[in-house]
Amino acid sequence: MSFELQGSGTYEDVVLQAKALIEDEPELVPNMANLSALLNLTLKNINWVGFYMVQPDGNLLLGPFQGKPACIRIKAGRGVCGTALAEKKTLRVADVHAFPGHIACDSASRAEIVVPVMKDGKVYAVLDVDSPFEDRFTAEDETFLEKIAAELKSYISLQNQREEAFL
Numbered sequence: 001m002s003f004e005l006q007g008s009g010t011y012e013d014v015v016l017q018a019k020a021l022i023e024d025e026p027e028l029v030p031n032m033a034n035l036s037a038l039l040n041l042t043l044k045n046i047n048w049v050g051f052y053m054v055q056p057d058g059n060l061l062l063g064p065f066q067g068k069p070a071c072i073r074i075k076a077g078r079g080v081c082g083t084a085l086a087e088k089k090t091l092r093v094a095d096v097h098a099f100p101g102h103i104a105c106d107s108a109s110r111a112e113i114v115v116p117v118m119k120d121g122k123v124y125a126v127l128d129v130d131s132p133f134e135d136r137f138t139a140e141d142e143t144f145l146e147k148i149a150a151e152l153k154s155y156i157s158l159q160n161q162r163e164e165a166f167l
Contacts, residue, residue, distance in 0.1 A: 011144040014042050018151050028155040032125070033064035035148060039129065040066035047108055048130040052081050054123055060085060063125065071105040079103035081126050084114035088123055092142055094135040111136040115149045119156045 018038055022031040032051045039049045050065020052074060060074040060081055077086040078101055084091045092113045096102045099112075109130040117125040127149045131137065 009042075011140070011147075014038065015144070015147050015151075017042075018148055022151060022155070026155065028152065029064060031152060031155055035127075035151070036064045036066045039148070043129065045131050045133050045136055046129055047132050048106060049128070051117070051125050051127055052085075053125045054085065060126065065128075067130070068106050071103055074103065080112045080114050081128050084116055084126050085123050088116055088118065088121075090115045090142055090146060092137050092139075094137075096130075106130065108132045110134045113137040113141060113145060115142070115145045117149045117152050117156070119153045124156045125152070 018035055021034045021038060025031055025034075036050045040046070043049065048065065048067030048070065050067065050070065051063035052060035053063045055061050058076050060076070062070055062072045074082045076082050080091050080093050080096065080099055080102065082103075083101070090113065093099050093102075094111055096104075096109055096112050109132060111131040111134055113129050115127040116123045117127060127145060129137070129145065
């Protein structure tokens, strides 16, 4: 299945929309919320999209998302999200039920792509997109979602500076 958007437009149009949505907001979480909503409205054949944020213990905590209720905490190295975190790379899985250690938050999900949100070689979050269709995600989807994740880089340092100020 090729890259598909709801309505007309291209993935580059969505990247431009993403930039416009977040450019004036310095906070990471609201930007993740808006990006989740944008992707949910524009991507076809998905049933969940959102972020998990890396916590001080190195595991993932549910962040902003669109879709059914989700797993709240995921250990590094577990499931598709935890494996993408541990390996620091995008994982595109054609059939999640064949993925070792898959965590079934929604039994309707058949395919998944997880993109690390990284800065300076460190993972701060992962962008997770699920589909009820096997083999839904392509290399084109991967490139597009990596561009979306990269848009959050500049907000990571601002968030970290604020958190360190409270320690």
